[in-house]
Amino acid sequence: MIKLDLAKQLSSNPYPGRGIVIGKSEDGKYAVTAYFIMGRSENSRNRVFVEDGEGIRTQAFDPSKLTDPHLIIYSPVRVLGSKLIVTNGDQTDT
Template identity: 65%
Template sequence: MNVKDMKAEIASTSYPGRGILLGRSEDGKKAVIAYFIMGRSANSRNRVFEAMGDDLRTRAFDESKMEDPSLVIYNAVRVLGDTTIVTNGDQTDTIYDFLAEGKTWEEALRTRTFEPDGPNFTPRISGVVCNKTGAYRLSILKSDNGDETSAQRFFYEYAQPKAGEGHFIHTYMGDGNPLPSYEGEPTPVTVRGDLAQFTEDVWQSLDPENKISLFTRFIDLETGKWETEIRNKNQ
């Protein structure tokens, strides 16, 4: 699969939903993470990202307007030792707990399935990054063409990431009713610039009407230290 321009790929649809991009910086020295959320309903749009130490969670921007916290309020990023976990739902905690017990992330995700929000049955997308080597994995749990009785689980491993490249996966192929689930392998994309430039490129590529929040992190593979940026449409 050809490597695609990251900005063009993100901007290719007005509603990719929630998205994870994992990769390696141009200089090859940093692991790269991006996670964004979008929304169409008032409930989905009433959210912000909030840092919790090294971790990240979603929370209501206006608590008085939150209608249903299930599926929209969760820990999106958690760090366990040398591993960073990023997902689009409460499977973040499932993965964290399994890894803490010495089990695998595949074992964790085999206990989970797509979200119970029919008729969309939104896929659960997840990623884990080794903070020492920069190796990363991605996964998607989805329905079989909207059939809620049939779950599909896909796992992808990238042991030797290339400098200036990453892989991008998101929940939907585009807008629609019901929303069409993501199809195919994670898309290989370019990764350009430092953290500030990368963050700006992702944020500006997201549809201005539907984007809500963005989290980015560059992890120095030599020192293990990281830099993080958070963008929230709601201020």
């Protein structure tokens, strides 16, 4: 497995968009998963992560500015029993 410097990888890309990072803790005992998002349009930047008891979902930061929920409102992280599901969009639930 190749060890990468995440800060270096991301800083070399002016717009990384959405991303999933999977790895191990430094001691190798734990799995580590991260999901991140960026946005170019006002609609895409108008979202935040919220925990919902079943994982993490996005929601509009300011609902009055939401123009098209189709691509920005979804659950990227779900916990299903002892399993963790991380995807890059609404396919988590489809």
